[in-house]
Amino acid sequence: MVNSEFGNMAMISFNPESCINCGICIDICPLNLISDNNYNNSTPFMPDEMDNVCMKCGNCEAFCPENAISPQFSTQYSQLSETTSPETEFEQLGLYMRRRRSIRNYRNEPVDQKKIEDLLDIVRYAPSGMNKQPVNWLIIHSPEKMQKIISLTIDWLREIAESTVDHPLKPVFPSIISAYESGDDPVCRGAPHLAIAYGEVDDPMIYTDCVVALSWFELAAPSFGMGSCWAGFVKVAASSYQPLIDELNLPPGHVLQHAMMFGCPEYEIHNIPGRNPPNINWS
Ligand SMILES: Cc1cc2nc3c(=O)[nH]c(=O)nc-3n(C[C@H](O)[C@H](O)[C@H](O)COP(=O)(O)O)c2cc1C
Numbered sequence: 001m002v003n004s005e006f007g008n009m010a011m012i013s014f015n016p017e018s019c020i021n022c023g024i025c026i027d028i029c030p031l032n033l034i035s036d037n038n039y040n041n042s043t044p045f046m047p048d049e050m051d052n053v054c055m056k057c058g059n060c061e062a063f064c065p066e067n068a069i070s071p072q073f074s075t076q077y078s079q080l081s082e083t084t085s086p087e088t089e090f091e092q093l094g095l096y097m098r099r100r101r102s103i104r105n106y107r108n109e110p111v112d113q114k115k116i117e118d119l120l121d122i123v124r125y126a127p128s129g130m131n132k133q134p135v136n137w138l139i140i141h142s143p144e145k146m147q148k149i150i151s152l153t154i155d156w157l158r159e160i161a162e163s164t165v166d167h168p169l170k171p172v173f174p175s176i177i178s179a180y181e182s183g184d185d186p187v188c189r190g191a192p193h194l195a196i197a198y199g200e201v202d203d204p205m206i207y208t209d210c211v212v213a214l215s216w217f218e219l220a221a222p223s224f225g226m227g228s229c230w231a232g233f234v235k236v237a238a239s240s241y242q243p244l245i246d247e248l249n250l251p252p253g254h255v256l257q258h259a260m261m262f263g264c265p266e267y268e269i270h271n272i273p274g275r276n277p278p279n280i281n282w283s
Pocket residue numbers: 100101102103104229230231232233234
């Protein structure tokens with residue numbers, strides 16, 4: 001069955017009026033699901049039986065120069081402007097990405113939930129293995145819940161510090177605990193919120209997908225006036241410390257994969273620090 005009729009209920013519709021048979025959609029499909037009947041100049045199509053194989057990445061739509069492809073699952077989010085110069089974008093993007101910093105001082109004010117939702121609406125475009133989009137978010141928004149997570153993370157640090165268990169950061173645990181006891185927040189650095197990316201414990205790719213999504217979160221945050229920092233202690237504590245696991249109360253079979261503190265930065269960034277040159281090998 002060929003689904004080349006524009007507007008029918010096929011999973012991906014190809015408009016024969018606008019299609020110029022350039023073949024880009026055929027080249028671009030990651031699973032080679034699009035065909036044009038062996039190059040006979042007919043409008044491309046995806047056989048109906050491939051509906052369940054298609055990973056709905058939307059690349060056929062994204063790369064079609066004639067806007068001739070309409071997936072049923074498409075959100076038709078926006079068409080890219082033809083007037084934006086790639087050179088300007090490249091320079092701006094380079095500056096933007098180099099300016100990203102881990103933020104460890106936050107203003108004592110909550111971020112509006114709508115703003116966080118708008119940020120996550122961009123982050124959902126992060127790549128994921130097989131486009132499974134398996135990342136779930138738990139956003140810690142209430143100050144009480146933040147305090148509880150921080151104090152349970154400190155309890156875990158105390159437990160490890162007093163035990164014979166080895167941990168690479170164990171030598172710094174006493175100073176972290178005493179900073180907490182004197183009223184500082186060495187775990188979430190006074191951030192008002194925590195973004196927890198979680199997913200199924202048995203999914204072999206979930207950790208990578210969550211870390212990729214959080215990286216997008218971190219990169220997009222400054223454009224919303226926010227800053228963030230990986231919450232390494234929360235992540236490690238939540239991997240084994242049952243009271244913290246209970247407090248997070250994630251759905252059965254799901255675990256915290258990684259977490260990021262975030263909020264409005266207290267300080268402005270004025271400089272971009274140096275970094276090692278890239279270690280590139282060619283072969
Ligand atoms: C996986 C991961 C875990 C991290 N955990 C913490 C953390 O627990 N606390 C913290 O202050 N920074 C944490 N960081 C931030 C790093 O220290 C930071 O990225 C690094 O020092 C470079 O600074 P920059 O992010 O400003 O370029 C973490 C970063 C990564 C990638």
